Amino acid sequence: MKLFHKKRFQLLRGTRLSKYLTYAFGEILLVIIGILIALGINNWNNNRQLTKINNELSQKVIKQMDRDIQKALAFQNDLDTIQNIYLKVLDRDYDQSKVKMNSMVSTLLFDVYDLPLDQTVINLIDNATLDNSEQSKQLTAISSMYKLYAKNINDIEKIIYEKLTSNLSEIEKTQDWYVELITDYKCKNDCIRYLGSDTFKSQIASLRFLYVNLYGDLANGFKNDLKAYKLRLEEL
Template sequence: MKVFNKQRFQLMKGKQFQKYLVYAIGEIILVIVGILIALGISNWNQEKQLENANKDLQKKVLVQLDKDINSVEDFQKDIDSLHQTYLKVLGRDYDKTKVKDGSMLSTVLFEINTLSLDKHLNNLIENAKLDDSDASQELIDLNSTYKLYLKNFDDIENIIYEKMKNNLAEIERTQPWYLELITDFTCRNDCINYLLKDEGHKARIASLRFLFVNGYGNLVDGFREDLLLAKSSLEAIISK
């Protein structure tokens, strides 16, 4: 810049205004170029930081996906065990190895098995600044998948809860042994005979089995398959 200042003074002194104007424009261009270069470097740094942050996010999502897939697979085993218990109550063939000893009464009357998943993965994606990469689009789709299934799980759980509540209400209304059952958790012969042989009760249990196995269970099966596909797709994109 000192060179330009010295040259400018000489040109003004010599009244060579036209040449001075050229040099002045040259100075302006150099300043503009310098600013553009600085902005370019700043933008490149920001893009690089965003890219690195997204790569870190993708790794975290894959870790959480593995945890959620394991939780879903464990729950599928619980659903299978519950299915066998319902089959036993309904007098159908069942796998004895999958029925927990001493748990039939509480399972049939009181327990509501649910898939325990938090919203950690959703929070990871929704709180991140995503770039416009294919991997980011995959994360957006995955977030939508989670939201859809979690809403469906909540709906079916509410239906099951109402069904179990109505079953207990019917027993309370019609069976004298209900007081002993609900107070002392004791189920004598008249209680056992009702639970295993009463056709009205068995019909209600059949509906619960259908809701758990064919409703909830099928949703969980589909969720697992979609998570596995999402994981495979995300890994393929990242490895490119």
């Protein structure tokens, strides 16, 4: 038995050992190559799927940006109406076709016009898995742009709301006709005279500055940025 083991060892030390090692090394190399090929195919497939997902995401974002551009345009039309009502009260030139007398009191005292900006685009992008492409970088930049405008719009709306509330509170404290106005929605002679007073004009001048200058510029900048970012995303 010992003689048999000794003979096998001698054979392995010779040519057969060399052939065996070559064969074993070849098999190991083939296994490694197979694993690398499998990993490469898997990565390629994952990247292809991720690219497809990002392309679909981009299309959804572009459609929502189109809707938000239309919202911004509609808000600018509303703002133009407010502007003309304010100019009338301030005894400045205004477009009569854009001023409806039956809605003036409500606009001056109660109505808050805002730019409806939801979180759709932000949620779409922030909840997605992005790759390292230029397309994904643009999507990330779009999300950041939306967040910045959302904060600024929220801030200016809060200031405008507080200003309107303050104006109404001043009327409540100083004007006897306030009860009739707030209860029956009627603005009679005393109310009309107040709306033409220097005190009220000062309040409207401040509101006009907040709405037209600050909010208006913000809405216009948002619309223009939407168009620019949307065009860039479409190109990618």
